[in-house]
Amino acid sequence: MIRRNQGILTKLYILSDFFVVQMSFLLAWWLKFESGWIPYETPKPIESYMLWSLIYGGITILTGIVITLYSPKRKKRFADEFLKVIQVHFISMFLLISIMFVVKEIDISRVYLAIYLGLNIFFIIFYRYFLKASLKHFREKGYNRQFVLIVGAGSLGKRFFNNLKQYPELGYEVVGFLDDNQVWDNVETAHYSPILGNLDDLEDILTRELIDEVVLALPLDAHSKYKKIIVHCEKAGVRTLIIPDFFDYLPARPYFDNFAGMPMINVRDIPLDVASNRMFKRLFDIVFSLCTIIIISPVLLAVALGVKFTSPGPIIFKQERVGLNRRHFMMYKFRSMKQQIEEGEDTGWTVENDPRRTKFGTFIRSTSLDELPQFFNVLMGHMSVVGPRPERPYFVDQFRDEIPKYMVKHHVRPGITGWAQSNGLRGDTSIEDRINHDIFYIENWTLLLDVRIIMKTIKNGFKNNNAY
Known part of the structure; x- marks a missing residue:
C-alpha cells in the first residue's frame, strides 16, 4: 500500500513538473x-515556442529521473530537493540549447x-x-503512515525509537520490537511499543503484520544473525x-565510498570536499563580499575615522x-584596544570591563563593527562569509586536546x-x-544554508552582549 502511494506521488510529481513547465x-x-x-522584435509564431517547451518538459523529466529527483522524499531534507531542482533545470536548458544549435534553430529569444528558466525554477520549488x-x-x-519493526530492544533500539518520536512529520509508526533477551519492565511497557517476540519470529510477523521497513538495531556481537534477517x-x-553499533563515530549524513572494490563508510564526509561545491561557495563569497564592501563603504570610513581620532x-x-x-x-x-607596547604572543581572553579597550572600541566590539574588515580576508581567500570562527594558534593547540572533534572545523574555510x-x-x-x-x-x-545563516545573522542584529 505504501509503495503504491509512493508510486502515485512520483507520477504526480512528474505530471506536476511537466504542467508547471508549460504554464511557465x-x-x-x-x-x-x-x-x-x-522591447522585442517580431517573434516566431507561438506554436514554434510551444513545441520547444514540450521538448524541454520531456528533457526535464528524463534528467530528473537520472539524477533521482523523483525518488522517495520522506526522509530527505528540502534543501537537497532545492538544489536538485536547480541542477535539473540548468542541465535541461543546456541540453535544449544544444539541440536547438544542432537543428539550427536560432530565432528563439535569449x-x-x-525568463522561462527562472520561472520554471521558481514555481517548481x-x-x-x-x-x-x-x-508533513x-x-x-x-x-x-509507514510501519516500522525494530529488531533489537537494547540501548540502540530504544534510542532509535525515542529519536523517531521526535519527528512525527516523517509519518513513521513503530509496531513493535523483536529481541531474544530483552523484557520490558512496567515503565518501559508504558513508554515503548511492545516486544512482539524473538528474532526467530521475524518471518511469521512479516507475514501477518503490515510492515514497511525493518530497522536492525543489534549489537556488534549479533553480526552473525544479519544474513538470516535480511533474507527474511x-x-x-x-x-x-x-x-551500526558504532554510529556515534559517524557523521550526521554518512557517505559510502568504494575503495579497492570494497564498500566503505567515510567517517567524515564533507560536502565542500566536492570541487563544484567549493567553486560555487567561493564564487558566492567573492560576489557577496564585493557587494557588501561597496554598500557599507561609508560605514567602513566612519569606523576607520572613529578609531583614528579616539586612540x-x-x-x-x-x-x-x-x-x-x-x-x-x-x-x-x-x-x-589601546596599542600594546609589550612584545610576545597574546594568550589572554578579553574580559568584562577590560582596561585595554577604548571607549570607541567597546562600541564597535559590542556591535560587531570591528569585524567588517574581514570581508577583505574573504576576497583574499583566507576566509569565507559563512563558516566556523577562526581561533588563535595558542588556543587551537589547547583545545585540540581538550575538546573532541575540535580540529574538524579546519576542514573548511573559517567564516x-x-x-x-x-x-x-x-x-x-x-x-563545546x-x-x-x-x-x-x-x-x-549547502548554499541555501549559507543564505539562511546570513539572513538569521542580520535578523538577530549585530549586537553582541557576550563581546568583551
Whole structure:
C-alpha cells in the first residue's frame, strides 16, 4: 500500500513538473511578447515556442529521473530537493540549447529563455515546498503512515525509537520490537511499543503484520544473525535498514565510498570536499563580499575615522589565526584596544570591563563593527562569509586536546559568521556547543544554508552582549 502511494506521488510529481513547465512557457511568452514591459522584435509564431517547451518538459523529466529527483522524499531534507531542482533545470536548458544549435534553430529569444528558466525554477520549488509542508502536516495527523519493526530492544533500539518520536512529520509508526533477551519492565511497557517476540519470529510477523521497513538495531556481537534477517525481509519484500553499533563515530549524513572494490563508510564526509561545491561557495563569497564592501563603504570610513581620532595607533588590528587545513593567516579587524607596547604572543581572553579597550572600541566590539574588515580576508581567500570562527594558534593547540572533534572545523574555510554565531553562541559561550554547531554546518553545508545563516545573522542584529 505504501509503495503504491509512493508510486502515485512520483507520477504526480512528474505530471506536476511537466504542467508547471508549460504554464511557465505561457507566462514567459506573455512577459516577453505581450506585456509590453520588454522591447522585442517580431517573434516566431507561438506554436514554434510551444513545441520547444514540450521538448524541454520531456528533457526535464528524463534528467530528473537520472539524477533521482523523483525518488522517495520522506526522509530527505528540502534543501537537497532545492538544489536538485536547480541542477535539473540548468542541465535541461543546456541540453535544449544544444539541440536547438544542432537543428539550427536560432530565432528563439535569449531573453525569453532566461525568463522561462527562472520561472520554471521558481514555481517548481514553490509548489514542491508547499506540497512537502502539506504532507508533513497530514503525517503529523496520522495519515499516510509507514510501519516500522525494530529488531533489537537494547540501548540502540530504544534510542532509535525515542529519536523517531521526535519527528512525527516523517509519518513513521513503530509496531513493535523483536529481541531474544530483552523484557520490558512496567515503565518501559508504558513508554515503548511492545516486544512482539524473538528474532526467530521475524518471518511469521512479516507475514501477518503490515510492515514497511525493518530497522536492525543489534549489537556488534549479533553480526552473525544479519544474513538470516535480511533474507527474511527480502523474501517478504520489506526494506531493511541497519543502524551500526558504532554510529556515534559517524557523521550526521554518512557517505559510502568504494575503495579497492570494497564498500566503505567515510567517517567524515564533507560536502565542500566536492570541487563544484567549493567553486560555487567561493564564487558566492567573492560576489557577496564585493557587494557588501561597496554598500557599507561609508560605514567602513566612519569606523576607520572613529578609531583614528579616539586612540593613537593603527586603524587595522592584525592577529594570527588558524584557517583552512590548519594554515595560519592574519585576520583583520578594526582596532578596539589601546596599542600594546609589550612584545610576545597574546594568550589572554578579553574580559568584562577590560582596561585595554577604548571607549570607541567597546562600541564597535559590542556591535560587531570591528569585524567588517574581514570581508577583505574573504576576497583574499583566507576566509569565507559563512563558516566556523577562526581561533588563535595558542588556543587551537589547547583545545585540540581538550575538546573532541575540535580540529574538524579546519576542514573548511573559517567564516565571518557561522551556524554557531547565528544561534547566539558568540563571545563568552561554551566552546563545546560552538564546535557541535560547527560540525553540523560542515556536514550539512549547502548554499541555501549559507543564505539562511546570513539572513538569521542580520535578523538577530549585530549586537553582541557576550563581546568583551
